[in-house]
Amino acid sequence: MQNQDQEYLLNNVNPILEQLALYLVKEKPDNVTQASIEWLSVTGAQIENGLHHNQNFHNDTVESSDDTESDEDDYELYANNPIRPDRASVSAEVYGIYNKKTNFKPKIVAKSHLQIQKIKEKLAQSFMFSELDEHDLRIVINAMEVIQCKKGDIIIRQGDDGDNLYIVDEGTLDCSRTKAGQDSVHLKTYKPGESFGELALLYNSPRAATIVAEENCVLFSLDRGTFNHIVKDAAIRKRERYEYFLAHVELLQELDPYSRSQIADALKSRNFNIGDYIVKEGDEGDIFYFLEKGEAVATKVLNQSQPAQEVYFYKEGDYFGEIALLRQAPRAASVIAETPCTVVYLDRETFKRLLGPLEDILTRNFKKYEKYMN
Numbered sequence: 001m002q003n004q005d006q007e008y009l010l011n012n013v014n015p016i017l018e019q020l021a022l023y024l025v026k027e028k029p030d031n032v033t034q035a036s037i038e039w040l041s042v043t044g045a046q047i048e049n050g051l052h053h054n055q056n057f058h059n060d061t062v063e064s065s066d067d068t069e070s071d072e073d074d075y076e077l078y079a080n081n082p083i084r085p086d087r088a089s090v091s092a093e094v095y096g097i098y099n100k101k102t103n104f105k106p107k108i109v110a111k112s113h114l115q116i117q118k119i120k121e122k123l124a125q126s127f128m129f130s131e132l133d134e135h136d137l138r139i140v141i142n143a144m145e146v147i148q149c150k151k152g153d154i155i156i157r158q159g160d161d162g163d164n165l166y167i168v169d170e171g172t173l174d175c176s177r178t179k180a181g182q183d184s185v186h187l188k189t190y191k192p193g194e195s196f197g198e199l200a201l202l203y204n205s206p207r208a209a210t211i212v213a214e215e216n217c218v219l220f221s222l223d224r225g226t227f228n229h230i231v232k233d234a235a236i237r238k239r240e241r242y243e244y245f246l247a248h249v250e251l252l253q254e255l256d257p258y259s260r261s262q263i264a265d266a267l268k269s270r271n272f273n274i275g276d277y278i279v280k281e282g283d284e285g286d287i288f289y290f291l292e293k294g295e296a297v298a299t300k301v302l303n304q305s306q307p308a309q310e311v312y313f314y315k316e317g318d319y320f321g322e323i324a325l326l327r328q329a330p331r332a333a334s335v336i337a338e339t340p341c342t343v344v345y346l347d348r349e350t351f352k353r354l355l356g357p358l359e360d361i362l363t364r365n366f367k368k369y370e371k372y373m374n
């Protein structure tokens with residue numbers, strides 16, 4: 001082998017393969033190939049990223065390229081990993097994700113292949129994280145800690161300072177709030193896939209409610225530092241973007257501002273040109289819409305021998321597409337853009353989860369279509 005090949009092997013290939021081998025020996029996954037792919041795409045990629053920033057990375061020892069940095073500045077990649085007995089700490093800067101300007105050093109917590117898989121699944125269900133790109137997602141996954149808690153454990157206490165956001169992996173938790181001089185009021189029950197504890201991090205405010213485990217639970221927690229740098233700005237922007245609009249949607253008047261902010265997290269947006277069909281009569285329907293900008297018209301075939309007729313006119317703040325979701329039926333009408341339109345929408349699952357409390361109102365409102373419905 002030529003000298004430069006040996007050097008490449010030593011500097012670029014060995015550090016990653018050695019770590020991979022150690023990981024596989026510890027985890028002993030049934031499917032080695034799949035586990036390796038997963039590991040390489042998360043931890044391996046970060047090591048590689050670091051290698052490009054610091055060619056001093058050799059074997060098991062990772063040094064910061066900045067000699068003046070103290071050991072206290074290091075972060076533990078294999079902190080809980082017994083297979084890394086000698087030097088457990090790695091500098092986040094080595095991994096190329098240390099942001100000198102903001103002093104952000106992402107936390108890296110060792111986790112099993114299975115735990116990483118579960119975190120990925122739960123993050124995909126959580127609106128606040130679902131739009132992160134691969135790179136940011138990797139940082140969030142690395143920073144997450146797995147927390148086991150027992151029935152009755154208080155995870156968050158109203159009024160406390162807050163340093164973590166949580167995603168429920170297993171179990172249910174009760175969320176309640178007490179107002180001065182009043183009994184505590186139950187706000188909601190958290191189930192797997194849902195997240196809580198974001199308000200204190202988003203707005204630097206005391207915890208707005210108390211959250212207690214109703215049974216033994218597994219949670220994933222994310223620290224304030226990572227949340228602030230990766231998630232916070234986009235989440236605040238999205239909440240602010242829709243805050244005013246949602247506060248003026250008549251349908252949502254009965255919801256409290258917190259529930260509306262949850263809808264803001266979940267909304268997706270799409271533009272249509274004049275004449276575009278937003279919804280087509282007879283199609284399967286899985287989406288519920290609010291008209292954010294523009295005007296649209298609903299048309300319906302009332303007589304098979306005649307073209308569809310206009311049956312409803314939509315202005316900003318109106319909603320449509322609820323019938324297919326509530327009745328499990330094909331679309332009862334078409335909705336067509338009369339001007340350039342922007343709609344914001346929720347999928348069926350999210351509609352059920354967030355607008356479930358409004359089902360009665362939605363069903364009562366069917367009467368506005370009554371004279372046109374079969």
Ligand SMILES: Nc1ncnc2c1ncn2[C@@H]1O[C@@H]2COP(=O)(O)O[C@H]2[C@H]1O
Binds near residue numbers: 210
């Ligand atoms: N109606 C509500 N008002 C405020 N917080 C709520 C509400 N319902 C659920 N919560 C959650 O309870 C959490 C308590 O901690 P945080 O204030 O950090 O974030 C809060 C929200 O995630």
Ligand SMILES: Nc1ncnc2c1ncn2[C@@H]1O[C@@H]2COP(=O)(O)O[C@H]2[C@H]1O
Binds near residue numbers: 298325332
């Ligand atoms: N006369 C009407 N009959 C039925 N749906 C209507 C009518 N006018 C407007 N719509 C809306 O058009 C939507 C088409 O999709 P959906 O059936 O899911 O929900 C429907 C209502 O929101």
